[in-house]
Amino acid sequence: MIDTHAHLNFSDFDTDREETFARATAEGVKQIINVGTNLDTARRAVMLAEKYPSFYAAIGLHPTEIDKEKFDYAEYLTLSKKTKVVAIGEVGLDYHYFREGDDIAREKEKQKKIFQEFIRLANEADKPLIIHCRDAYDDLEKILKNYLVKKKGVIHSFVGGYKTARRFIEMGYKIGLNGIITYGASYDRLIKELNLKDIMIETDCPYLTPLPLNKTTRNEPAYIRHTFERIAKVKAISVNELDVCTSNNASALFGI
Numbered sequence: 743m744i745d746t747h748a749h750l751n752f753s754d755f756d757t758d759r760e761e762t763f764a765r766a767t768a769e770g771v772k773q774i775i776n777v778g779t780n781l782d783t784a785r786r787a788v789m790l791a792e793k794y795p796s797f798y799a800a801i802g803l804h805p806t807e808i809d810k811e812k813f814d815y816a817e818y819l820t821l822s823k824k825t826k827v828v829a830i831g832e833v834g835l836d837y838h839y840f841r842e843g844d845d846i847a848r849e850k851e852k853q854k855k856i857f858q859e860f861i862r863l864a865n866e867a868d869k870p871l872i873i874h875c876r877d878a879y880d881d882l883e884k885i886l887k888n889y890l891v892k893k894k895g896v897i898h899s900f901v902g903g904y905k906t907a908r909r910f911i912e913m914g915y916k917i918g919l920n921g922i923i924t925y926g927a928s929y930d931r932l933i934k935e936l937n938l939k940d941i942m943i944e945t946d947c948p949y950l951t952p953l954p955l956n957k958t959t960r961n962e963p964a965y966i967r968h969t970f971e972r973i974a975k976v977k978a979i980s981v982n983e984l985d986v987c988t989s990n991n992a993s994a995l996f997g998i
């Protein structure tokens with residue numbers, strides 16, 4: 743199995759990163775892409791990828807981080823050229839976390855502008871995108887239609903319906919599924935309708951721990967098996983078949 747979106751670069755794993763990695767390996771997780779959310783966590787993802795052969799890195803500035811860091815295109819471009827950087831992300835749009843008093847129109851414009859800059863960067867670096875999108879699928883679709891993204895990418899932690907998914911699939915994007923789909927039956931229809939070739943599986947750990955584990959426990963790559971099992975069950979196929987297909991999807995997109 744490949745965990746296409748993890749955050750072992752976060753400080754949540756500072757005290758037991760080696761053990762976490764060992765548990766993932768024992769569970770059959772062969773490769774892990776650690777995803778940066780700002781310059782600091784992006785650099786740590788790259789450092790870890792240089793240390794562990796089965797780790798890869800994605801570098802980007804998360805839309806909810808743009809007010810905490812001045813976006814530096816050149817810095818991210820330099821990082822993107824490191825050998826084990828396989829994607830630009832997570833980047834995108836997040837309209838969920840606006841606070842009272844925020845100038846929402848201005849915040850949205852700022853997010854869109856920085857996302858467009860990252861599209862330019864992904865094209866310059868010749869890498870796919872790992873896209874974070876919350877409550878903003880319409881605006882995301884508009885941007886992806888207006889700005890050519892050479893290597894396309896994945897809509898990570900997808901929470902829309904199949905009709906929405908299809909709009910992105912038709913543009914060449916993969917749909918990233920994680921523990922969220924184990925929380926109830928509401929994603930079963932999406933899972934059934936999705937073609938295997940369009941699915942990417944991830945943990946987004948330390949967040950989104952899959953059921954039947956306790957949602958409050960820290961998530962980690964070893965737990966990806968529960969998400970695999972759920973998708974395989976809904977699609978009435980074996981975990982192995984699902985793994986072969988989705989691992990191929992990840993290998994092809996990220997070149998790993």
Ligand SMILES: [Zn+2]
Pocket residue numbers: 747749777832946
């Ligand atoms: Zn994430």
